[in-house]
Amino acid sequence: MKIFQREQRSLFGEILDWMLTPLLLLWPVSLALTWLVAQSIAGKPFDRALEYNVQALAQLVTVQNQRVAFNLPQPAREILRADDSDHLYYQVLGSRGELLSGERDLPQPPAGEAPGPGETRLRDDEMRGLDVRVAYTWVRLDLPGAQPALVQVAETREKRSVLATEIIKGVMLPQLVILPLAVLLVWLALVRGIKPLSELEERIRARKPDDLSPLDEKVVPLEVAPLVSSVNDLLTRLKGSIATQKRFLADAAHQLKTPLAGLRMQADLAQREHFNAEELKQSLKQIGRSSMRATHTVNQLLSLARAESSGKALVRQPCDLAALAVEAVRDTVPRAMEKHLDLGYDGSQPGAPGVTVQGNATLLKEMIRNLLDNAVNYTPSTPQQPGVVTARVLADPFGQVLLLQVEDTGPGIPVSERELVFQPFYRTLGTNVDGSGLGLPIVLEIARQHGASIELDDARPGQVPPGTRVTVRFDAAAAQTTADEAAQAAL
Numbered sequence: 001m002k003i004f005q006r007e008q009r010s011l012f013g014e015i016l017d018w019m020l021t022p023l024l025l026l027w028p029v030s031l032a033l034t035w036l037v038a039q040s041i042a043g044k045p046f047d048r049a050l051e052y053n054v055q056a057l058a059q060l061v062t063v064q065n066q067r068v069a070f071n072l073p074q075p076a077r078e079i080l081r082a083d084d085s086d087h088l089y090y091q092v093l094g095s096r097g098e099l100l101s102g103e104r105d106l107p108q109p110p111a112g113e114a115p116g117p118g119e120t121r122l123r124d125d126e127m128r129g130l131d132v133r134v135a136y137t138w139v140r141l142d143l144p145g146a147q148p149a150l151v152q153v154a155e156t157r158e159k160r161s162v163l164a165t166e167i168i169k170g171v172m173l174p175q176l177v178i179l180p181l182a183v184l185l186v187w188l189a190l191v192r193g194i195k196p197l198s199e200l201e202e203r204i205r206a207r208k209p210d211d212l213s214p215l216d217e218k219v220v221p222l223e224v225a226p227l228v229s230s231v232n233d234l235l236t237r238l239k240g241s242i243a244t245q246k247r248f249l250a251d252a253a254h255q256l257k258t259p260l261a262g263l264r265m266q267a268d269l270a271q272r273e274h275f276n277a278e279e280l281k282q283s284l285k286q287i288g289r290s291s292m293r294a295t296h297t298v299n300q301l302l303s304l305a306r307a308e309s310s311g312k313a314l315v316r317q318p319c320d321l322a323a324l325a326v327e328a329v330r331d332t333v334p335r336a337m338e339k340h341l342d343l344g345y346d347g348s349q350p351g352a353p354g355v356t357v358q359g360n361a362t363l364l365k366e367m368i369r370n371l372l373d374n375a376v377n378y379t380p381s382t383p384q385q386p387g388v389v390t391a392r393v394l395a396d397p398f399g400q401v402l403l404l405q406v407e408d409t410g411p412g413i414p415v416s417e418r419e420l421v422f423q424p425f426y427r428t429l430g431t432n433v434d435g436s437g438l439g440l441p442i443v444l445e446i447a448r449q450h451g452a453s454i455e456l457d458d459a460r461p462g463q464v465p466p467g468t469r470v471t472v473r474f475d476a477a478a479a480q481t482t483a484d485e486a487a488q489a490a491l
Contacts, residue, residue: 012194019186027179034171035164042163043133046155050135051120053153057090061100061139061149068141068149070100085162089127089154095146103127106152109136117148131157196221200228212239247424263287319361321404321474322393323350328368329391332376336389341381343372347392347405354395357402357474359450367446370439371406371470378468379410400475407459407469418456447472 062069070092091102107125117140125134133155138148200220214232217225267287329345336343348355357364372391381387387409394403413421424441447454452474459467 011197012190015190015193016186019190020183023179023182023186027175030175031168031172035168038164038167038171039160042160042167046160047122047133047135050122050133050153050155053088053090054120054135054137054151057092057153058137058139058151061092061141061151063142066143068094068100068143068146072101085158086156087130089132091150091152091154093150095141095143095149097150100149102152103154106154107134109150109152115148115150125154127154133157133160197224200224212236212242263291316358316360318356319359319364320350320355321357321364321402322348322352322355322395324361324365325368325391325393325404326350328365328372331369332372335373335376339376339379339381340383340386341376341379342386342388343376344389345391348395352395354402355393357450363446363449367443367472368404368406370442371404371472374439374470375406375408375410375468379408380465402474404472404474405469407467409459409467410465412458412466412468413456421456422454443470443472451475 057072060070060072062071089103089106091104091106092100094100105127107127109121109123115138117138120135120137123134123136125132134152135154136150136152138150140148196219200215203215212235214235215228217228217232220228267283325347326345329343333343368391372389375389379387379389389406389408392403392405394405396402422440422444424438444454452472455471455473457469457471459469
């Protein structure tokens with residue numbers, strides 16, 4: 001139950017509700033308990049007075065001439081009846097239940113209650129339509145076989161109610177003043193308690209748009225520190241994302257500058273006077289090559305951006321790596337034939353045990369295609385001496401390892417440059433091959449997202465040229481962990 005309802009949840013309001021609601025609900029309970037306690041406290045002195053009166057009357061019960069007698073002096077009778085607010089009634093019954101003195105219609109003790117001579121008892125009862133408090137006792141008689149005499153004194157409850165009401169007033173009136181004061185103090189305490197949140201909000205609002213530095217966790221309360229830590233983690237990831245976007249834009253502008261400048265230069269040359277048909281044809285060929293290079297660069301940049309930004313957002317599912325490799329080889333066959341390359345697939349067949357990996361089929365195929373493109377681009381080949389490019393998938397079901405290899409008979413990669421080639425736009429000197437320098441960075445990013453590692457070594461150690469073998473090692477446990485993390489992130 002909430003005392004204050006709001007359309008939008010407020011932390012201040014939630015805490016105030018949970019503090020004031022129990023307070024306001026417990027106040028009536030406190031009133032009821034105070035009333036019960038006041039009734040008990042107010043009744044005790046009057047109960048003692050009744051007990052005293054009963055004991056005094058019991059001393060007046062005597063045995064004279066083998067008969068029970070009760071002699072109440074007039075002053076004592078006047079004292080019993082001298083009360084402005086309540087009525088006192090008494091009754092004295094002999095051993096045979098005969099009335100010796102007092103009110104005949106005074107209610108009797110409960111049936112079956114055993115007499116306890118000398119013991120004074122109390123009970124609540126009703127007389128003449130009024131609630132009364134009755135004190136009674138039995139008096140032992142010095143007669144053979146005689147039953148004890150009964151002495152009762154009853155009193156209405158007016159004085160008790162008045163005293164209980166006064167006690168309630170004395171307790172509740174201060175509470176009526178304290179309760180609003182308590183609500184005010186709770187309000188002020190909450191305002192003071194959430195002040196650090198307001199200060200944190202002000203510091204965040206005062207920041208410049210480009211300020212992504214972490215927030216200071218030491219100046220916030222301990223309960224808010226996890227939230228600030230999460231915000232700092234978000235800022236760090238956002239900063240990295242913005243840096244990636246800036247790098248992408250800078251790299252794209254840098255890489256597109258050369259082919260676009262070539263296009264403009266060839267277009268200017270083609271527009272010169274006295275430009276014969278052969279020279280125009282050569283310029284058009286150069287324009288075509290430059291446009292193809294620009295298109296390839298744009299595609300590679302988009303692939304790298306997609307690979308870097310996909311992360312765990314893409315849904316992973318079981319992928320047949322051998323089937324993906326075969327498809328990529330088929331797609332690359334036309335380019336290989338243009339260069340007179342011997343391109344083939346050698347390894348586990350699609351559907352074989354152990355060739356399945358948890359991942360994204362689109363990215364995995366993009367990775368294989370980039371490896372094949374690199375091999376085709378950097379492998380010299382002539383009709384007399386065709387180069388060889390081989391792709392293979394090797395499964396080891398017992399070792400829980402799946403290997404993807406692409407090797408060629410090209411010039412190879414020096415050991416000193418095997419780490420540099422994974423940097424964007426880095427190209428090995430002396431190759432004279434058109435390329436964007438983004439193929440291996442794309443491969444590295446996709447492999448990282450699938451929990452795989454990459455190794456570069458010579459395909460033909462000791463021979464000239466040594467060739468290049470790229471090995472992508474998929475660990476089944478790592479791939480499964482990556483998939484589980486992706487599933488949790490999606491949830």
